[in-house]
Amino acid sequence: MTASDRRRATITDVARRAGTSKGTVSMVLNDRPGVAPATRARVVAAVQDLGFRPSGAARALSLSRADAIGLVLARVPATLRSDSFYAPFVAGLEQGVGHADCAVLLRFVADEAAEAAAYRALAEGRRVDGVVLADLRCDDPRVDLLADLGLPTVTLNRPDVPSSAPAVCHDDVGAVEQVVAHLAALGHRRTAYVGGPLRYLHARRRRDAWRRATRDHGLAPGVEVSADFTAEGGARATHELLDLRPAQRPTAVVYGNDTMAVAGTVVAQHRGLVLPRDLSVVGFDDGELSAYVRPSLTTVRTDPFAWGEQAARTLVDLVHLGPDHAAVPTDVHLDAPRLVVRDSTAPPAAHPIEETR
Amino acid sequence: MTASDRRRATITDVARRAGTSKGTVSMVLNDRPGVAPATRARVVAAVQDLGFRPSGAARALSLSRADAIGLVLARVPATLRSDSFYAPFVAGLEQGVGHADCAVLLRFVADEAAEAAAYRALAEGRRVDGVVLADLRCDDPRVDLLADLGLPTVTLNRPDVPSSAPAVCHDDVGAVEQVVAHLAALGHRRTAYVGGPLRYLHARRRRDAWRRATRDHGLAPGVEVSADFTAEGGARATHELLDLRPAQRPTAVVYGNDTMAVAGTVVAQHRGLVLPRDLSVVGFDDGELSAYVRPSLTTVRTDPFAWGEQAARTLVDLVHLGPDHAAVPTDVHLDAPRLVVRDSTAPPAAHPIEETR
DNA sequence: AGCATCGCCTGAACCGGTTCGGACGGACCG
DNA sequence: CGGTCCGTCCGAACCGGTTCAGGCGATGCT
Structure with missing residues (x-):
């Protein structure tokens, strides 16, 4: 009774066994009206017996649908x-x-x-x-x-x-606004943004949203770095930001994804900063590890x-x-994606700490 | 000349335009011999003109192949x-x-x-x-x-x-042996293993390989914890191991993947251990973040x-x-997967440090 | 000249479904 | 009793390719 020992049953086999025509079988399969109950039952039984399942290829051909x-x-x-x-x-x-x-x-x-x-x-x-x-x-x-x-x-x-x-949209603009509002409420004045390549629409939209939100909250126009969503890119961008002279150096960094953010926290800590005291960090996406790194990452939970x-x-x-x-x-x-506040964001230190590398 | 303004060309259209039969067109398309060069050229030209591409569904039906x-x-x-x-x-x-x-x-x-x-x-x-x-x-x-x-x-x-x-195999047994050899060479005597669910063959095989390798290297039979490949599972398993009384507590932990390993390092550090001095950690898979956490993770680089x-x-x-x-x-x-030695493994401390939580 | 050989191409069958015009038979009606 | 109408089902055409037996004309050989 295994399926492999015999050629697979076709609609013709079913029709023969049920004593009807192919057309009738087709009617039954797509349960269309116009088939007598008795006939329908015979067909169903034949389908059952033969373990018949219609061929996707044949359907695709006659319906010109690929499923x-x-x-x-x-x-x-x-x-x-x-x-x-x-x-x-x-x-x-x-x-x-x-x-x-x-x-x-x-x-x-x-x-x-x-x-x-x-x-x-x-x-x-x-x-x-x-x-x-x-x-x-x-x-x-x-x-x-x-x-x-x-x-x-x-x-x-x-x-x-x-x-x-039609477009299926998720509100990353709103998400970024939540992030900036959170940072502003904590008292941050200088934030930076580490985003993805700007030829991607979502990267550009988030960047624009960050610009607008910082302005709306009366924050200083922040430094932007365009990275590539990789850990290495996030690390490099973070070095770049921390190399700025103190007056420009951000007290909070918003990253385009969690991978870059985690790499960024590690870089900052390695350079002697204590997080979140000396630097607040926000990610995007809520990757699985983000709750398990130290400090655990404040991020935006998206739902792919x-x-x-x-x-x-x-x-x-x-x-x-x-x-x-x-x-x-x-x-x-x-x-709208939800901001998940964890331990990587805090009010900025009153007087920025010099890094002790 | 857009493709959308007219019904898509079929092989019949091509045949008509080239002044041949469908069969000949088919021969040309699958470049089979037995077609005169002149005819072939006419067909090729017709295909080009009409922007013809064979229907996958029709092919699938007559060849009974799905591609x-x-x-x-x-x-x-x-x-x-x-x-x-x-x-x-x-x-x-x-x-x-x-x-x-x-x-x-x-x-x-x-x-x-x-x-x-x-x-x-x-x-x-x-x-x-x-x-x-x-x-x-x-x-x-x-x-x-x-x-x-x-x-x-x-x-x-x-x-x-x-x-x-046929099976396509990667040598995770050999990989685990490299890990254990590395730890043994560093002087570890008590190792633990945090693996995946044992109903998975690969989890079981790695576990068995770890058992055998520790025995072969004359190490003490270590504690095994079966987790689930998640960060949370890795964290829980790590707590379990660090709760053991000092005589049984491992000086090195081998994890079944990097996610669990990273979560494990964070747990250990949070409990006051200094890594790798107080605990060596090895992952599996070489996730992207593994090189960017602190200490960077010694792991096995696989190539999916x-x-x-x-x-x-x-x-x-x-x-x-x-x-x-x-x-x-x-x-x-x-x-064979390659062991990537980074900063999370080191010789065990001469006298185990009590954790200072 | 007659015939086998060969290269090239046609035409029809086939893959396994769907669709639909029309045949058939029974019920109902005048 | 003849004519309609309706429910049911058949059979053939069709989707767009592939395959192959066979036809046909040109060539080579005796």
Whole structure:
């Protein structure tokens, strides 16, 4: 009775065994009306007996649907090691497509040229019904590319170019505002920002949000350093900030992710600063280790799983709407990320301590 | 000239435009011999003009190949956040399948029942040509399930049950031996081991390797704690070890991954120990932050990207061999992981320091 | 000249589903 | 008793490729 000892049953086998035609079997499988109860029962029994399951490929061909959504990520392998976003995000996608046997098809590519090619291949090979567009960049050419390819798309956050695709957004601007408000309330006047590469939209938006929030709170315009989300980048940026002469040196640093923030705290401590007395540090993302380092990290808790879930849900809706549907689906806004205050932030020391290296 | 304004070209369109039959076009596309150069040129031109790309679904149907490999992971979303294995591993898979437009189809499931169902769906829906089996457990039922389903399989490490599937193995036993040799050379006599859940084969094998290696080096049989690879678990296990009375308390702890190890160092330092003087710590995996914590972590550098690459390569070979091929492919062994000695290991203090909490 | 050989290409069958026009038969009605 | 109507089911066409037996014309050989 194992499945391997015989060729897999097809809809024709089921029809023969049930004494009906293929068409009828198909009706039953997609439970459409117009089949007599007795016939339906015979078909169901035959399906059961034969352990029949329709072939995805054949369905895909006749329905011209792939029952899969795509995700293309351009990242160098090295940065994947510490990526805390991507895995739960994909798990969320999975959750979001629901129990429809819809799968997530994944493509990692090395650079942005390969990225376009990957999207092309996905679209033209009809491997997916739609894609989600992550890691949006400024003037992102992929938005137009996908519109051209006619591939239903959901973007992660709203692009800075016109796009008719729905966006699933999380409120990183609000998150940054919470961070700055927290620091301002503690009494900080000079803050610095260590962000990601500015060609990424989210990096730029967070940077802008930090600029605006510091100004709104009446803080001094702070120093900005653009890093690359890696621990090494965070360490280097921190050295740079601590090398500033005391009058400019920040009493609090806001980092673009927790990896850089943790590396930053270690650098600061190694240079003799006592945290959070001599320097407050805030991360972004709430990585698992962040609660376990010393001092434990004040950070913003994002929820990539929920993000993925919502993105998938939106995309599935979009696909089912069909391409000729005129109504442009509206953007979805996730719950605002929450600031998690831990031990790495405190009021600034009254008189800045000279570092004793 | 955009692709979206007209229905996508099919092989029939190409044939018509080139003035040949579908069959000939197909020959050209798969560059098979028996087509006159002039005809071939006409077809190629037509393909170019129409921007034709064959439909993956139609190919899949007539070739009964899916051009995709599957990966099913049973992990709770919470642990994905800090997972440093999975993302680079999938990127490696991607790399390993090569430029064949073969994709990686991903399924995240919550529990092990859902896992079996996911494999069934993948096999019976013919969505994938083969799967890689990760996170092997003791007496893993999936090995038999996949054999039953007749789905080409590659396992990550060799299962403890009979399996005719090739395994792609990395030498974690050798890695643990290096760790213990390092600690023994430093003069440690009492080591402890904080591993993962023992139902995972790799956790058990590393534990066994540690037992054997400590015995071989003439060390005292050490305390074992089974944790769960999370920071919290690592912290708890560390407390447990440091609560032992001095005569039993280890001078060095070997952790099953870096997350637990980092959490462990923080716990130890918080309890007043000075590292590495009072306690040596070794991790496993070389997470990105491990070089940036204090003391920087001695650990074992594994290479999930290479592992994925090799697994995909092996699986693709296996698929192309065909199901009736008698020769069982041999196991592949990756380069041994390398011990990275950093600052968290040192000779034990001559007289154990009492902790000053 | 007659015939085998060969290279090139066509046409139809096939993969495994979905869809739909229309055939069939029974109930209902006038 | 003849005609409608409705529920049920069949059969064929179709999705877009691949494969292969066979046709056809040109060439080589005796």
